[in-house]
Every structure is written in C-alpha cells, then in structure tokens.
Amino acid sequence: MTKKLIVATPSKGRLQENANAFFARAGLELTQGRGARDYRGAIAGLESVEVAYLSASEITGRLARGDVHFGVTGEDLVREEIADPGNKVELIAPLGFGHANVVVAAPQAWIDVRVMADLADIADGFRARHGRGLRVATKYINTTRRFFAQHGVGDYRIVESSGATEGAPAAGSADLIVDITTTGATLAANALKVLDDGVILRSQANLVASLGAPWSETAREAARVILSRIAAEEIARTTREVCATVALTEEGLHEAHVKFGASPRERNGETATFNCPTKQVAALADWLIGKGARNVTSAKLDYVFHAGNALWGKLAGRLD
Ligand SMILES: Nc1ncnc2c1ncn2[C@@H]1O[C@H](COP(=O)(O)OP(=O)(O)OP(=O)(O)O)[C@@H](O)[C@H]1O
Ligand SMILES: O=P(O)(O)OC[C@H]1O[C@H](OP(=O)(O)OP(=O)(O)O)[C@H](O)[C@@H]1O
Ligand SMILES: [Mg+2]
The missing domain is CATH 3.40.190.10 (Periplasmic binding protein-like II)
Structure with missing residues (x-):
C-alpha cells in the first residue's frame, strides 16, 4: 500500500x-x-x-x-x-x-407554525385530521432525526429526497422539508419559510x-x-505589517500588544514594526499617532511562518 x-x-x-x-x-x-x-x-x-x-x-x-x-x-x-x-x-x-444553512422549512401558508414547538403541537392533531403523520422530505436523514428529537417532535416520517426537495410540499409528496439554503431563493420560489429556530447547522x-x-x-x-x-x-491574510516612525519604550510595545494584539517585530531607533490583526490596524495607527508617530503605514503580507505550527499541532495531538 x-x-x-x-x-x-x-x-x-x-x-x-x-x-x-x-x-x-x-x-x-x-x-x-x-x-x-x-x-x-x-x-x-x-x-x-x-x-x-x-x-x-x-x-x-x-x-x-x-x-x-x-x-x-x-x-x-x-x-x-x-x-x-x-x-x-x-x-x-x-x-x-x-457557506450554507441546513434548515427546517414549512409552507408559508402555515401561519400558525413559526417555531419547532409549533411543529410538535400540530403533529398530533395532524394525524387526527389527515389520517397520517407529518412527512418531511430530506436527504439529511440523520441530521433531521437528531434535531427533531431535540425539539420533541416525534410523530413524523421521513421521505427520502435526493433532488428538488423544495418542490416536495407543492407536489404533495411531503408536508415540510429539511434542506440546505444559501440565498433563500429556492425556498422563496417554492413558497416555503424557514422556522424561526429552524436553522440546524451553519455549514x-x-x-x-x-x-x-x-x-x-x-x-x-x-x-x-x-x-x-x-x-x-x-x-498573513488576517494580519498586516504596521510600520511607524516613533520611539517606543518597552512598556509602549507591551501596551500595543495588550491593547491591539500587535506583536512587535523590531524596533530600530525611531521606527517600530508590528504584525497586527487586520481589524485592529486603524486603532493601532491612532494610538501610535497619539504616541507621537508622524506617519504609520500598513502593508499586506504573503505568508507568516511560525516555528510552532498550530494546525499541525492540533492534528498531531489526535493521531495514535
Ligand atoms: N447553495 C448550496 N446548495 C447546496 N450545497 C451547498 C450550497 N452552498 C454550499 N454548499 C456546500 O456544497 C456541498 C456540495 O454540494 P454541491 O451541490 O456543490 O455538490 P454535490 O452535492 O457533490 O453535487 P450534487 O448536488 O450534484 O450531488 C454541500 O453539501 C454544502 O456543504
Ligand atoms: O438557497 P439557494 O441559494 O437557492 O440554494 C439552495 C439550493 O441549492 C442546492 O441545490 P443544487 O443547485 O446543488 O442542486 P441539487 O439539489 O441537485 O444538489 C440546494 O440543494 C438547494 O436546492
Ligand atoms: Mg448539490
């Protein structure tokens, strides 16, 4: 092998x-x-x-x-x-x-069904009225069973569907569906709505x-x-290299780290360079100007290699 x-x-x-x-x-x-x-x-x-x-x-x-x-x-x-x-x-x-959400969706016409608890409520009466339990069309069979059980919905049957699931309620082969949605366009086109607490997974x-x-x-x-x-x-994608003409003390460098997550890379007399989380760059720049910097530049990086590799560390810890 x-x-x-x-x-x-x-x-x-x-x-x-x-x-x-x-x-x-x-x-x-x-x-x-x-x-x-x-x-x-x-x-x-x-x-x-x-x-x-x-x-x-x-x-x-x-x-x-x-x-x-x-x-x-x-x-x-x-x-x-x-x-x-x-x-x-x-x-x-x-x-x-x-990105896509796995959701529970019901016909928009079901105005009394907004949340999973409503589904549990109607399930019993549904059998009395229609002579059968609720039918759920999906290819997410295990996911559906787990989620419905968590929400106390027991009286239903899964109708396996491997394509065009959203069409099942209108076609009469199911009452509601569990499927994946991104823009919501397919659900809307089939007059279906996601239950308020019906997002099973954000995938x-x-x-x-x-x-x-x-x-x-x-x-x-x-x-x-x-x-x-x-x-x-x-x-590298979530980090910027921030450079400032400013004389910082050791305490100043420490403060930049604590406040903005900026790691000082080097300090050369009047210039200091940091690797800073992208989201904190503007705040760090403000702070540096407050400390007397004349100008602050920020630049993208291609790669940032570290001696310790967090992703591999995470996996290696789980092997054998
Ligand atoms: N709008 C979406 N619809 C379906 N899957 C999506 C969507 N957005 C992201 N995905 C992800 O893509 C995965 C694969 O779906 P995709 O339809 O691209 O391929 P496939 O399922 O292998 O092919 P096929 O649909 O022909 O069986 C999904 O399981 C989901 O994780
Ligand atoms: O919320 P939306 O943006 O409308 O997308 C959701 C739709 O996209 C996928 O179908 P796909 O095109 O993969 O066909 P498939 O059902 O054959 O996999 C998925 O099964 C939904 O039907
Ligand atoms: Mg697909």
Whole structure:
C-alpha cells in the first residue's frame, strides 16, 4: 500500500473552484492528469502527496473509512454522513467558502407554525385530521432525526429526497422539508419559510483530516508541510505589517500588544514594526499617532511562518 499522503478535493460542484483557489493561495499548486476526467493528481513539488478528485459526498465517506488523509468537504456532509464524527475525523480549519444553512422549512401558508414547538403541537392533531403523520422530505436523514428529537417532535416520517426537495410540499409528496439554503431563493420560489429556530447547522467547507487513515511517517511529514503553508497564508491574510516612525519604550510595545494584539517585530531607533490583526490596524495607527508617530503605514503580507505550527499541532495531538 502507498505510504503517500492522499488529499481529496472536490471534482465538481460549487466547492471545486473555491477549493482549488484555497490551495493555490497557500502556494500549493494542484496538478490534474491530462484531461478533466482524470481523477488523480499531485501537488507541485511535493512528491509524497497524491490528490484524489471526488464529489464532496464521496470525500466525506472516504474520510470516515480512512481511505484518504485530508479532504475538503462541507460540515453539513460530515455531520450527516459520519456516525460519531468526533472520533473519526478532525475538522482542522473552516475555509470561508461553501457557506450554507441546513434548515427546517414549512409552507408559508402555515401561519400558525413559526417555531419547532409549533411543529410538535400540530403533529398530533395532524394525524387526527389527515389520517397520517407529518412527512418531511430530506436527504439529511440523520441530521433531521437528531434535531427533531431535540425539539420533541416525534410523530413524523421521513421521505427520502435526493433532488428538488423544495418542490416536495407543492407536489404533495411531503408536508415540510429539511434542506440546505444559501440565498433563500429556492425556498422563496417554492413558497416555503424557514422556522424561526429552524436553522440546524451553519455549514461551510472545512479542511478535514481522517483519524483512521494510515498515518505513515511519510504521510505525517507531508501533512506537516502542507499545514504549515496553509497556516502561514491564513495568518498573513488576517494580519498586516504596521510600520511607524516613533520611539517606543518597552512598556509602549507591551501596551500595543495588550491593547491591539500587535506583536512587535523590531524596533530600530525611531521606527517600530508590528504584525497586527487586520481589524485592529486603524486603532493601532491612532494610538501610535497619539504616541507621537508622524506617519504609520500598513502593508499586506504573503505568508507568516511560525516555528510552532498550530494546525499541525492540533492534528498531531489526535493521531495514535
Ligand atoms: N447553495 C448550496 N446548495 C447546496 N450545497 C451547498 C450550497 N452552498 C454550499 N454548499 C456546500 O456544497 C456541498 C456540495 O454540494 P454541491 O451541490 O456543490 O455538490 P454535490 O452535492 O457533490 O453535487 P450534487 O448536488 O450534484 O450531488 C454541500 O453539501 C454544502 O456543504
Ligand atoms: O438557497 P439557494 O441559494 O437557492 O440554494 C439552495 C439550493 O441549492 C442546492 O441545490 P443544487 O443547485 O446543488 O442542486 P441539487 O439539489 O441537485 O444538489 C440546494 O440543494 C438547494 O436546492
Ligand atoms: Mg448539490
């Protein structure tokens, strides 16, 4: 069996382009075989890595089985398709794309049903009136069962639906649905509304590691390298280099750290340089000007590498 690290990334759908862009930002250039139908690839310069192009759902299954080490997939799929995800996988980092909510939606015409408790209330009477229980169309079967149980809704039946779920109530094959929504356009077009407390999960794409994959020494080393690049890009994206012409004391540097999270990088007589969280740059600049700085500049960074690699640390702690 290969000792390589296997990274699974979406081969189609809305996650594909974003996933490629995510790896590219981290300086990881994914190369695919000759045609768009070649489902094996590599990462330029990393000999011990193999890339598998699969659908998001397939990636989730392989992570659960330990067939791949890393995968990019939606948290909704992880929670739905993996029993006991806490022991099977580690969600290493949310990736900031593929945002979607898994929601409970009912016909807008059901004016008396606003919250999950209303659903529990009508479920009994529903059977008396219609001679059958509520039917819920969804492909999120496990997610639905857990959420409905938490909210005390017991008298219902799931109608499995793998596409066009939003159409089920109008078509008469279900009464309500559990599905994923981003803009809400599909729900609106089908005259459905999300219950006020009916957001089951706010999902986004994650970088996920399989705890059951064969973590050979080679695979671990490749994982460490990949995660250090990803971490370096992530820190850089949320950090600015702030430079000021100002003479600061040791206490001044300390204060900048405590107040703004700015780490002093160097102090050279009249200039001080910090790595500062992007959100705090304006406040830090104000403060520096208050301390006598004539001008303050802020610049973007490409990568910020740290000797300690938090992402790898998080994963390494969970292996064997
Ligand atoms: N509006 C959205 N609708 C569906 N999924 C979305 C949406 N936004 C983000 N996603 C994420 O993308 C994942 C994969 O959905 P997508 O439809 O792109 O591919 P797929 O489900 O593998 O393909 P298919 O729909 O053809 O089966 C979802 O599970 C979810 O995590
Ligand atoms: O809230 P919105 O922005 O309208 O998006 C939600 C819709 O998008 C997805 O369907 P998709 O296009 O992936 O088709 P599918 O059901 O075949 O997966 C999802 O299943 C919803 O139907
Ligand atoms: Mg889809």
